Every structure is written in C-alpha cells, then in structure tokens.
Amino acid sequence: MKLWHCRGARSLRALWALEEMGMDYELEVMPFPPRMFNKDYIETNVIGTVPYFVDGEVRMTESSGICQYLVERYQRYDFGLKAEHAEYGDYLNWLFHSDATLTFPQTIAMRYFHLEPTPEKQPVAIDYGKWFYARLRLLDQHLADREYLVDNRFTVADIAVGYALYLADTLKLGEMVGREFTPQVSDYLARLRERPAFQRADAFDEPGK
Numbered sequence: 001m002k003l004w005h006c007r008g009a010r011s012l013r014a015l016w017a018l019e020e021m022g023m024d025y026e027l028e029v030m031p032f033p034p035r036m037f038n039k040d041y042i043e044t045n046v047i048g049t050v051p052y053f054v055d056g057e058v059r060m061t062e063s064s065g066i067c068q069y070l071v072e073r074y075q076r077y078d079f080g081l082k083a084e085h086a087e088y089g090d091y092l093n094w095l096f097h098s099d100a101t102l103t104f105p106q107t108i109a110m111r112y113f114h115l116e117p118t119p120e121k122q123p124v125a126i127d128y129g130k131w132f133y134a135r136l137r138l139l140d141q142h143l144a145d146r147e148y149l150v151d152n153r154f155t156v157a158d159i160a161v162g163y164a165l166y167l168a169d170t171l172k173l174g175e176m177v178g179r180e181f182t183p184q185v186s187d188y189l190a191r192l193r194e195r196p197a198f199q200r201a202d203a204f205d206e207p208g209k
Contacts, residue, residue, distance in 0.1 A: 006032035011051030013063035019197035067156035098160035129177035162192040
C-alpha cells in the first residue's frame, strides 16, 4: 500500500487509520497544496488532491472511504462495525457526515483566509465557518453520554469526525467566527489527540522540515 499525504490535510484520516491498524505502507509526504508545489504529482493523481491511496489495483482519493476500505478489505472490525451491527447505520452516517456536513464548510474558510486570501469573499467564508459550528449540534448531543461515536469504542468513524474537529482547531476557525467547541466536543477531541497512533500520524512532515 502507498499513501500520498500532506501534513494537516484530509489524508491524515487515512494515515491515522493505517497507524491504528499497524499496517505496512509506503508514505510520500508533500507540501500543501501538492498540485501547486509538486507539478509532477498530477501525473499520479489527475485531480491533484490528497489523499491518494494505492493498494494493488485499487486507487482511492476519498479519505473517509479509504478508512472504510481498510476495515472491510482487511476485516479490521476492531476499528469498524459489520453490517449486522445495531449501530451500523449510525457508523456509516458519521463516516459520511464527517465530510459532507463538517469538513466541507471549513474548506471555504481555509481557501479564502489561508490559501487565496480574498477580502471580498471573507464574509462568505465566515458564514460557512458559523455554519460548521451550527452543524456540530448533532455531535454535541450525541457525545453527551458517550466517549466515542458508536459501540462504546474507538472506530474509523471517530477518525473521520475527529479530523474535522482537528482541522477547525488547526485553522483557528473558532477565533475567526467567534465560536468555540462545547465542553463535550472539546473533551472528545482531546481524547482522540491523546491516541499514540494519531500522534505518530500527525508528526509526519514534508522532507526538510
């Protein structure tokens, strides 16, 4: 297996999952965004994004999908749920909620405040940031009496959602829009960041740094 990764990008989900599962893999770390700083990368991944993941003939570009693939393909249900599990629907919902609902609005803020600072578009970016915090209500309610999202244990659903929280924290999105995590969401992120596999994955940096 090989993973192309940029520090702090969504590829962290796949890298974190590989580290949690103790799998053998090759890692290529690049500056972000790779399509700007590594022109040859477009020959590997035509859309120029990370993650890019190869496993034999399999090619994947979606971070949460890679996490689910690793669970299913390698039968690592110690990090996932089988279809017959009572919470399987919740498990899948959190996996997809992590990007469709949580990470997406943050990418708007990241683009217009960090990658392409555009003052006239920043009010829209701030609105998307507020939208992200509003969409945390479901997670906040869900964590009221839980340490993890499903089955009272850590799964790749926590990796997927945890990354969205990590990204907001890294971008200082709360300061940007005048919001903050609730205590249970903040405590949840802190638990995830204490995991040794997360710390190993987060420590990988591009060569020379």
